[in-house]
Amino acid sequence: MKGIFMGAGLAVASLVSAQAQQAAVRGTVLDAQSQQPLPGVTVVAPGTGAGTTTDASGRFVLELPAAGRELTISFIGYNTQQVRVPATGHALTVRLEAAPVSLQGVVVSGSREQERRTETPVAISQLSPQLLADTKATAPYQLLNKVAGVYMVDLGAEQHMMAIRQPITTNAVYLYLEDGLPIRPIGIFNHNALYEINQAGVRSIEVVKGPASSLYGSNAIGGAVNFLTKQPTPLPTVGASVQGDNFGYRRVDASASGTVGRLGLYAGGYAAQQRGGWQDYTDFNKQSWTLRADYTFSPKTRLIGTGSYNYLYTQTPGTLDSAHFYSRTYQSNNRFTNREVTAVRASLRLEHDWSPSQQTALTAFTRYNSTGQLPSYYIADVRVNGAYQSSTGQVNNQSFHSYGALAQHRADLGFLNSRLIVGAYADFSPSTYYARFLTIQKDVANNFYTGYTDTGRYLDDYKINLSNVAAYAQYEVQATEALRLVGGLRYDRVQYKFSNNLSGSQTSKKASQDNVYNIVAPKLGLTYALGPAQGLYANFSTGFQPPETGSLYSSRQTIELKQANFTNYEAGGWVALFERKVYIDLSLYQMEGRNEIVSLLQADNTTQSENVGATRHQGIEYTLTYAPVPEVNFRLSGTNVRHTYLDYSEVVQGRNRDYAGNRMVGAPNWLANAEVFYKPRFAPGARLGLEYQRVGQFYTNTANTKTYAGYNLLNLRLGYRLPQAVARGLEVWANVVNLGNALYAVNATTNQYGTTYAAAAPRTVTVGLGYTFAAKARE
Numbered sequence: 001m002k003g004i005f006m007g008a009g010l011a012v013a014s015l016v017s018a019q020a021q022q023a024a025v026r027g028t029v030l031d032a033q034s035q036q037p038l039p040g041v042t043v044v045a046p047g048t049g050a051g052t053t054t055d056a057s058g059r060f061v062l063e064l065p066a067a068g069r070e071l072t073i074s075f076i077g078y079n080t081q082q083v084r085v086p087a088t089g090h091a092l093t094v095r096l097e098a099a100p101v102s103l104q105g106v107v108v109s110g111s112r113e114q115e116r117r118t119e120t121p122v123a124i125s126q127l128s129p130q131l132l133a134d135t136k137a138t139a140p141y142q143l144l145n146k147v148a149g150v151y152m153v154d155l156g157a158e159q160h161m162m163a164i165r166q167p168i169t170t171n172a173v174y175l176y177l178e179d180g181l182p183i184r185p186i187g188i189f190n191h192n193a194l195y196e197i198n199q200a201g202v203r204s205i206e207v208v209k210g211p212a213s214s215l216y217g218s219n220a221i222g223g224a225v226n227f228l229t230k231q232p233t234p235l236p237t238v239g240a241s242v243q244g245d246n247f248g249y250r251r252v253d254a255s256a257s258g259t260v261g262r263l264g265l266y267a268g269g270y271a272a273q274q275r276g277g278w279q280d281y282t283d284f285n286k287q288s289w290t291l292r293a294d295y296t297f298s299p300k301t302r303l304i305g306t307g308s309y310n311y312l313y314t315q316t317p318g319t320l321d322s323a324h325f326y327s328r329t330y331q332s333n334n335r336f337t338n339r340e341v342t343a344v345r346a347s348l349r350l351e352h353d354w355s356p357s358q359q360t361a362l363t364a365f366t367r368y369n370s371t372g373q374l375p376s377y378y379i380a381d382v383r384v385n386g387a388y389q390s391s392t393g394q395v396n397n398q399s400f401h402s403y404g405a406l407a408q409h410r411a412d413l414g415f416l417n418s419r420l421i422v423g424a425y426a427d428f429s430p431s432t433y434y435a436r437f438l439t440i441q442k443d444v445a446n447n448f449y450t451g452y453t454d455t456g457r458y459l460d461d462y463k464i465n466l467s468n469v470a471a472y473a474q475y476e477v478q479a480t481e482a483l484r485l486v487g488g489l490r491y492d493r494v495q496y497k498f499s500n501n502l503s504g505s506q507t508s509k510k511a512s513q514d515n516v517y518n519i520v521a522p523k524l525g526l527t528y529a530l531g532p533a534q535g536l537y538a539n540f541s542t543g544f545q546p547p548e549t550g551s552l553y554s555s556r557q558t559i560e561l562k563q564a565n566f567t568n569y570e571a572g573g574w575v576a577l578f579e580r581k582v583y584i585d586l587s588l589y590q591m592e593g594r595n596e597i598v599s600l601l602q603a604d605n606t607t608q609s610e611n612v613g614a615t616r617h618q619g620i621e622y623t624l625t626y627a628p629v630p631e632v633n634f635r636l637s638g639t640n641v642r643h644t645y646l647d648y649s650e651v652v653q654g655r656n657r658d659y660a661g662n663r664m665v666g667a668p669n670w671l672a673n674a675e676v677f678y679k680p681r682f683a684p685g686a687r688l689g690l691e692y693q694r695v696g697q698f699y700t701n702t703a704n705t706k707t708y709a710g711y712n713l714l715n716l717r718l719g720y721r722l723p724q725a726v727a728r729g730l731e732v733w734a735n736v737v738n739l740g741n742a743l744y745a746v747n748a749t750t751n752q753y754g755t756t757y758a759a760a761a762p763r764t765v766t767v768g769l770g771y772t773f774a775a776k777a778r779e
Contacts, residue, residue, distance in 0.1 A: 026091045027062075028060075028092070029060070030096070030235075031078075033097075034132075035233045037059075038075055039055060040054060042073070044071065057234065057259075057264070070083065077098060078096040078098055079097045079099050098129070109177075111476075112421065113421060118535055119476075119484055120537075122208055123209040123210055125147045126205070134689065134717070136243075138243070140160070142737075147637060148623045148637035149223075149639040149641075150164050150223070150671075151168065155746070155758060158286065159195060159314070159316075163667075165641075166617065167643050168668075169666065171545075172219050173219060175212070176194060176197075177216070178197065179306065179349075180406075183345065184369070187494070188398065188431060196310045200253045200288065202230065203228055205225065207226075208220070208226070209587070210541060213490065213543040214490045214522060215474065215523075218545060221564075229292055229308075230255075231264070231294065232293070233259065233774070236258035237256070239268075243733075245767075246765050247277045248277055250272065251270055254269070254270070263296075266292040268290055270286075271286070279330040284312065286314075287312075292307075293305045301351070301353075303348070304348070304351070307344075307346040309344050310343040311343075316338060317376065321754060321757075328762075333447055333449055335450075337373075337376040339372070340371075342369070346365065347363055350363075358412070360408070362406075367401070369398075372395075373395070374393070378393050388444055391440035394459055396460075398550070400430065400431035402429040404425070404428065405425070405426050416479060418475065420473070425472075426469045428465075430465050433549075434460060435554075440452050441453075462501055467495045470491060472490035482529045483527075485525075486523075487524050488523040490521045492518075493516070494519070496515045498510070498515070499512050521543065523542065533580060536571070538570065538572075539568075546563050551597070558608070559609065559610050561597060564596045566592065567591065568590070571588055572585070573586055581628060582627075583624070584622070584625075589617075589621075591617040592614065596615045597610070615646060615664065616643075617641070618644075620641075624636045633676070635674065636674045638671060639671050641668070641669060642667075643664040645659050645661065645663075662699075662702060664699075665701060665749070666747060666749070667698050668698045669697055669698065670694065671695060672693070672694040673692070677689045684723055685731075689716070690716055690717075692715075694712050697710050701751075708748040714738070720732055729771050729773050730770075732767075733770075736765050736766075737764045
């Protein structure tokens with residue numbers, strides 16, 4: 001009997017021992033800076049053959065043999081960590097630090113699915129959470145100008161223009177996205193649209209350079225910029241900060257995030273204002289807030305709801321003439337121009353993993369936007385034989401509601417390790433627009449506009465039912481171990497149903513009409529791996545741009561417009577050298593446009609859109625990152641470009657002028673941005689960054705007789721996150737933009753009366769204080 005009990009005891013002990021030896025280890029992997037979950041992280045137990053990856057919430061479960069008491073946590077773009085599994089069996093929380101030299105890790109904007117940057121045959125750059133945290137930007141241009149080939153022009157109060165594989169332009173050749181959804185519908189582009197984004201709610205930014213219409217549709221020509229919103233953090237996190245500068249800018253940020261059971265919540269945003277700025281008449285108020293909820297029904301099914309509210313009211317001073325610019329007299333010649341914007345967006349996304357190789361995502365979305373303005377750029381002087389007669393202007397408003405859906409399915413196939421992505425998109429956006437005529441009073445002797453009278457007479461008053469339906473497919477195949485081929489095709493049907501509310505003597509002479517555009521956009525690409533950290537890519541892509549509704553139907557627009565089409569050829573590559581201390585990324589492209597739509601500055605300071613017969617855009621983009629030691633990180637991003645009219649002429653003073661072969665207006669020949677960050681080992685949490693920006697010479701008129709020399713700029717960034725033992729989560733920083741107090745303009749244009757300048761700020765010092773509380777994992 002005693003032997004029976006002993007045998008039973010040994011059996012139970014063996015069973016308990018086996019269970020202990022094969023215990024499940026659970027954990028969560030976060031970005032150390034943002035506390036955001038990291039999906040797709042590799043978790044392995046060295047020497048055991050056990051391994052897994054984190055899910056969409058950054059969580060993992062690993063059956064760990066007794067021999068595997070240590071885990072290796074690795075992810076592209078982050079430093080690998082070795083983690084000891086606690087004997088208690090408690091869940092792990094691992095925070096990965098961004099690597100000094102990033103291999104441009106995992107991106108989503110190349111295919112709307114997570115994939116390695118090195119498997120995406122397009123020029124795509126990522127601004128990481130670490131870079132966002134180190135920069136402490138007060139406006140998006142301070143981030144986007146770090147990307148090779150990107151020049152975002154700061155017009156103040158978060159207003160802007162852009163140049164990505166295009167000259168500096170207000171035209172609809174860029175697509176701005178939030179979590180893969182366009183923030184505005186086709187046909188209602190706004191070059192200022194990024195003031196409709198909550199900067200504080202962004203976890204990372206991805207920039208696709210060149211045409212991406214085969215995936216995203218219209219306007220994705222020069223580039224597509226995708227802002228990815230912050231996710232709920234697995235652990236409770238609360239943060240707040242205040243900052244201000246020496247010119248009356250003040251801003252407060254606040255956020256809270258956490259997960260309870262299956263529900264994760266994030267809420268965050270900021271309120272900013274400007275009072276008494278360096279430039280006359282530039283006060284503004286801005287509010288932006290985001291709410292996101294993630295609900296996990298099961299490990300295979302997730303529901304994500306996101307909503308954002310953005311409001312901006314700003315005064316608009318206009319540009320400066322040469323005398324005021326070079327004398328640093330930053331005065332406005334009016335006291336009444338303004339802009340007021342309300343932008344609300346909401347979306348609901350359902351994701352389901354049918355299997356590890358099959359996923360479906362369904363997204364429903366809605367938008368509301370109202371943009372009202374009394375714009376300075378529509379104030380015009382009426383002259384007869386050069387003699388001043390009177391001044392005119394307008395007040396206008398454009399509003400729209402959007403209702404839409406996006407459906408996408410991804411299938412990883414066994415054949416040649418291939419992947420098929422298919423999707424459908426629908427967007428219905430009724431919109432209204434009106435513009436009323438103003439008479440402007442002017443003090444001619446002092447060139448100052450003193451006031452205005454609203455005549456009540458409508459220049460425009462119309463409604464448009466705007467619809468866009470599309471279907472797309474992308475197929476990727478691993479032809480060989482090194483060669484990956486990608487093909488894509490998208491069909492769009494775009495319809496504008498225009499109804500004119502004016503009649504009789506008020507008519508804008510635009511008849512009610514129905515404009516339909518049917519567009520097919522293909523692409524082909526390949527990547528070729530030359531090794532684990534080097535490769536090549538090439539692609540052919542196309543882009544399209546129907547005329548904007550504001551150009552088609554405005555009474556001011558007298559020139560009939562056609563759809564613009566673009567073809568793009570590019571090749572490039574990447575390589576990591578010297579044990580990955582050096583990373584180089586290179587792209588060469590040539591893009592040609594047919595019927596490209598450009599804005600022509602008229603003699604009365606107004607603009608008119610016109611098709612250019614043919615244009616050519618050529619350039620080389622390059623990024624070099626170098627980290628000789630972990631404490632020092634150097635980056636150089638640049639582009640050398642040539643934008644040319646191939647077929648274009650204008651009628652000037654009654655004569656036809658042929659400008660074929662001329663450089664395009666507002667096209668800097670060289671853009672460069674270099675930065676060095678020093679994070680001393682002897683002072684953990686401290687950082688010092690010095691940034692250099694170069695904008696090269698460009699022509700300010702189509703005749704190429706006037707130029708602006710461009711500028712050089714130095715920026716300094718200092719910050720210190722106090723060690724946790726002292727004051728966990730407390731951070732202070734100071735940024736100095738235009739360290740040398742240079743006189744420069746972010747843009748310049750010339751008409752028959754001279755050159756006007758969009759002046760940039762003198763030396764600006766911003767200081768800030770923030771505190772973030774991130775709960776520890778429960779022991």
